[in-house]
Amino acid sequence: MKITMRAALLASAVAFASPALAAGTGPNGEPLADDQTFTYRVLDEHSSVDPQIVEDVSGSEIVRDLFEGLYNQDADGNLVPGVALSHELSEDRMTYTFKLRPEAKWSDGTPVTAGDFVYGWQRLADPETASPYQWFVSVMNLKNAEAITAGEMGVEELGVKAIDDHTLEVTLESPMTYFPLTTTHASTFPSPKWVIDEHGADWTKPENIVVNGAYILTEHVPQERSVRERNEMYWDNEGTIIDKVTALVINDENVALTRYLAGELDRTEVPAGQYPSLKEQYPDQALSFPRLCNYYFNFNLSDMGPEATQDVRVRQALSLAVNRDIIVENVLQGGQFPAYTFTPAATANFEVPEIEYANWTQAERDARAKELLAEAGYGPDNPLELTYLYNTSEAHKKIAIAVSQMWKQTLGVNVTLENQEWKTFLETRGNHDFEIARGAWCGDYNEASTFLDLVQTESGYNDAAYSNAEVDQLLKEAKAMDDPQPNYTRVEEILSEEMPVIPIYHYAGVYMMVPEISGSWPVQNVEQNWYSKDLYKVAE
Structure with a gap:
């Protein structure tokens, strides 16, 4: 007998999908701006957009747009369905069985399957991948994780397997109540084996990359900018509003602020010591949480x-x-x-x-x-x-x-x-x-x-x-x-x-953010896992 777990996430949505948006209006009926682009500043070039290699915050922000894991988070930080619609937990609390949505596709039209998660997680654990986040399989408490990362056991022994294309079974070393929370992390996202096999380390270049998230990488100029645009194959593309997202690398906080005030950015960090004066000058743009x-x-x-x-x-x-x-x-x-x-x-x-x-x-x-x-x-x-x-x-x-x-x-x-x-x-x-x-x-x-x-x-x-x-x-x-x-x-x-x-x-x-988009920013989520697919600009 299994205990069905809906978690806080599934209390109201077993088969979650964004509501269809009326033309020109947001999720709550707000009038939308004609310009649905989002441009923001990052301090440094991201480490990678490979889910199993990325190790920094700015890179993970991009990866959450390009790829989708089992679960996402809502504006308050609660779990909501991603590729997984629900999961069941065995009576001994050691085995999780996830049901995956059948409509999920990769950007090349290939269906997203449980095997793609098995491959991604085994790839994360494999010492040959040399992932900076390899240790995360132990944090997740996956069965045999420590022996595999130590090179004492093959990756096929990791506690994850595909029961069928839309059923993923995960076995832990011991019960761990917060295990589902770990599945929003970028390192647990699926990876397209056929693309990696063909292109090797170059698989994440814009001309090669295949993704399963709401956006696809269309441009990357190292140390300058990274651009992602709507992925029409994404299962909830109709519920996505922002069309294009650009991350600009600007190493100097004060230069970034100047460019924000000139209208070149929709969001930037507030330079140290300047929040009080900026909050007084721009009360509807300076945020702290x-x-x-x-x-x-x-x-x-x-x-x-x-x-x-x-x-x-x-x-x-x-x-x-x-x-x-x-x-x-x-x-x-x-x-x-x-x-x-x-x-x-x-x-x-x-x-x-x-x-x-x-x-x-x-x-x-x-x-x-x-x-x-x-x-x-x-x-x-x-x-x-x-x-x-x-x-x-x-x-x-x-x-x-x-x-x-x-x-x-x-x-x-x-x-x-x-x-x-x-x-x-x-x-x-x-x-x-x-x-x-x-x-x-x-x-x-x-x-x-x-x-x-x-x-x-x-x-x-x-x-x-x-x-x-x-x-x-x-x-x-x-x-x-x-x-x-x-x-x-x-x-x-x-x-x-x-x-x-x-x-x-x-x-x-501590941000400067244009009012047009700040209303959809998840300020209540202390993890600040934000998804461009959930953002939108309202009309001025």
Whole structure:
């Protein structure tokens, strides 16, 4: 006997489809603008548009338009049907059976089948793919995932199989209540094997790519722009309004703002420190809302890291000396939140634990920081010298300068600042070729493990190279718990004691956005998984 699971997503739509739109009106009867294009700014060139290779936020935004997974999200972050219409869960809570919509097609007219998901997930797990997100199959708790990623078992043993073209069966290692949430992540999207076989690494070029999402890639000029346009083969093309989406690479936040104000962009990020004045000048265009992201500093705890920061007292001192209130209130000024835990308070079903130093005054933190650094043997006669690495951005630079000045004034630490272009930065940090490096993470799903798994020993994004057996065990146990909060609380307590990373702040989405489109933007979704197919411009 199986338990039918509709999740929050399927309460009102077993066979979801967007309502047919009356000519010239939006989903709620709004008059639509004649121009249904959306142009927005990104800081850097995206890492990839290959679902199993992409690793950054801007790339994932594109991939969510080009490909569609089992489930999508609505404007509030709830799951809604994508290729899957529903799923059933076995009594032992270990097997999920997804029913796929028969009308789903690839852009070349080929039907989307369960086998396309099997191929994509096996490709993700395969060590030969060398996916930066290979570890996600373990995060999903798929059967045999760890053995496969370790090269000890073939990909055909992964807990996913096609029962028939429209039935996908997924088997887990153990029950995990939030498993369906992981299926909105780009790495779980299907891939067209016949196209990859023919074109290899070039399969994602506009002239070769075959997709199953609402849009198809029509142009890509590296370091300049990426363009996607309506995919007429998409199952809900009739319910899609935006015709064309362009992402422009603009490395300077202030240049981007100037171009936005000149009418060249529909959305851009607000430069650090400018939100209050822009909100006053443009109250209907400046937006700020909580996001499911954290900003932190990694210590390099690998064998390649500096000797000084192997000492927990040094790490604690550096963390305590960061005045987070100054960062969010004076430097950023966009509604961000000072962070004393790794996991943001905006995370669903997560209770922020009491962290002792979070309740101290900054004067108390500074005093304790000085004591700790002196105990570690550093002071005027033996000053600590470190290098901080960040990816090029005016906001990151301002934060780096502010924190380095705090460390200098409070502790006498001399900090050299180094910035790198995004892809170079990712490679340098991933190779542990740094002393302290910027880190940031936006949740892959709305559950605390999406953050805390980053400090698990084998995590693909454990850039600090941190390893703690108790943390690993707590996180492993949490996957099968109905209430994992006690485990998450303990992990956060350990992190605050051992300080492998310094939490700096938790994000807000701080945008300038034209009023014509802001009404359809999913501001209530803290994950900020947005889909161009759900956007539309209203008439002025």
